[in-house]
Amino acid sequence: MYIAMNRFKVLKDCTKDFEHVWFSRESYLHEMPGFIAFHLLKGPEKEDHHLYSSHTAWASYADFEAWTKSEAFRKTHDRAGNNKPMTLGHPEFEGFHVIQEVTPQGGVRRVAAE
C-alpha cells in the first residue's frame, strides 16, 4: 500500500474557502484502479497558518503513478488552479510506503513495500 500526502499551509482567514473548494469539487478517484481511500485532514493551528493534509491510499505505487498520468488527474488539478492563493507556498508532497499494519482484530502485519 502506498500513501500519497500533500501538506497545505492554509492562511488563517482562508480556511472556510479552502474547505469549500474540497467539499464542492467532484472526485474521480473512485474510477481509478487501485484506489483505496481518500481523506482530507485538518491539523494543528500554527502561528501563521492552519495545517491541512490530504491522504490518498493506493494498492501500490504503480496505481498512484497511473493516476498522476490520467486524464482524471488533469481535470482535477486544472480546476484547483483557478482559485486565488489560499496557502503559504505550494503544497508539500510526501509519498509513503506502508511497511507495518495493525488491525482492530489484533493482527500485526509486516507489509512488503509496493
Added chain:
Amino acid sequence: MYIAMNRFKVLKDCTKDFEHVWFSRESYLHEMPGFIAFHLLKGPEKEDHHLYSSHTAWASYADFEAWTKSEAFRKTHDRAGNNKPMTLGHPEFEGFHVIQEVTPQGGVRRVAAE
C-alpha cells in the same frame, strides 16, 4: 475520525534497527476502544535522514486521548525509551481530524470532526 501521526527523522545507518524495533515489539492498540488502524510508513530519503511516519486512526479524539492515558500506552513507550538514539531529535507529533472522505464506491462524504 482522528489520525495521530508521528514523524521520525531516522539516521540513514539506523533504518534497519528502527524498523526492527517496530517489527519486534508487541502492540496493545487493538485492545483499545475506538482503535481503527495503525500504519507504519516509510517515506522519502532526505539529505541527512530517512523520513518515517506512524499513523494511528481513532474513531474520535476522545478515544486517542484515552489511549495516551492508558497503561498500555505507558508500557509501549517505556520500552521504546530503551533504544539507542536512531533519530535526529524527537518524533514530531501532529494530530488531524478527518473532514472529508472518498471511498472506492464513489461516495464523497463530509465528516464532522470528532
